[in-house]
Amino acid sequence: MPVLRLATRGSPLALRQAESVAERLRAVHHELEVEVVVVRTQGDIRTESLDQLGGQGIFVTEVEAALGDDRADVAVHSAKDMPSVMRPDLCLAAVPPRADPRDALVGCTLDTLPPGGLIATGSARRRAQLAHVRPDLVFTDLRGNMERRVSRGEDGSVSAVVVAVAALERLGWTDRLSDVLEPWVMLPQAGQGAIAVQCRTEDTSVRALLGAIDDEGSHRAVRAERAMLAAVGGSCTVPVAAWARGGAGGPGHLRLDGLLASADGHQVVRAAREGDDPEALGSALARVLLSEEGGSGIEGFGASDPATA
Numbered sequence: 001m002p003v004l005r006l007a008t009r010g011s012p013l014a015l016r017q018a019e020s021v022a023e024r025l026r027a028v029h030h031e032l033e034v035e036v037v038v039v040r041t042q043g044d045i046r047t048e049s050l051d052q053l054g055g056q057g058i059f060v061t062e063v064e065a066a067l068g069d070d071r072a073d074v075a076v077h078s079a080k081d082m083p084s085v086m087r088p089d090l091c092l093a094a095v096p097p098r099a100d101p102r103d104a105l106v107g108c109t110l111d112t113l114p115p116g117g118l119i120a121t122g123s124a125r126r127r128a129q130l131a132h133v134r135p136d137l138v139f140t141d142l143r144g145n146m147e148r149r150v151s152r153g154e155d156g157s158v159s160a161v162v163v164a165v166a167a168l169e170r171l172g173w174t175d176r177l178s179d180v181l182e183p184w185v186m187l188p189q190a191g192q193g194a195i196a197v198q199c200r201t202e203d204t205s206v207r208a209l210l211g212a213i214d215d216e217g218s219h220r221a222v223r224a225e226r227a228m229l230a231a232v233g234g235s236c237t238v239p240v241a242a243w244a245r246g247g248a249g250g251p252g253h254l255r256l257d258g259l260l261a262s263a264d265g266h267q268v269v270r271a272a273r274e275g276d277d278p279e280a281l282g283s284a285l286a287r288v289l290l291s292e293e294g295g296s297g298i299e300g301f302g303a304s305d306p307a308t309a
Contacts, residue, residue: 229242
């Protein structure tokens, strides 16, 4: 293969993620030429909220289409943006080592948020968890690239903006973070901090190339989180969180924490399970959250068709 083409969105963060994948590929395949193909998605063009646009898949579908019409060989995404059910002709070929999965505030710390503080975030998951901790907070939607979002937290127009730590790490902006939120305060989104590298399932040569940059632990954690997301049967616009990492049972063992919440944060159910099989673990935790912890009674969860997630 003379050139391996990586499709990505055109935002500075997406380009940085794609280039990091390209750098890893060049480091292990010294003769390989890698080029980045920019795909402009409706999520980048339109200004409506993610809820109005139909959830995270708005950032993924058109990049995946570049694989279908042979404009690219590989698609690079933020793993948290991917719908929980993947197209059958595509596969998740690699997940490089995961960055920090946590959320953070820009503008002020959680402890110094003023009463009735205005928080800017487009995420239902973030709104619900913050509202659960601080019912007095007020929320406003926020879209746009990371520079625009971070600037809103710094210019005083809102009390704080919620961002992913990994995004600012990749852009070299960690000095702009005001407060990192630990997972027991705000459980991360499934796939947060991870980069998902897709290719066509039938492209065995490309899959072999990508396998060399795969981090098994990160990949297994993302698989477990995505399995839980699919099994709860909620859409991408309802508050759901999942975070997997190595468990106490030795190599290959995982601990998975999951959370379901109502949009206003009044109802929150949370549980954790451990196991060795990522998909089985995700499905098992979903059953616990829905049936044993009462999550099926929260609006938006327990749908019969997990493909809507």
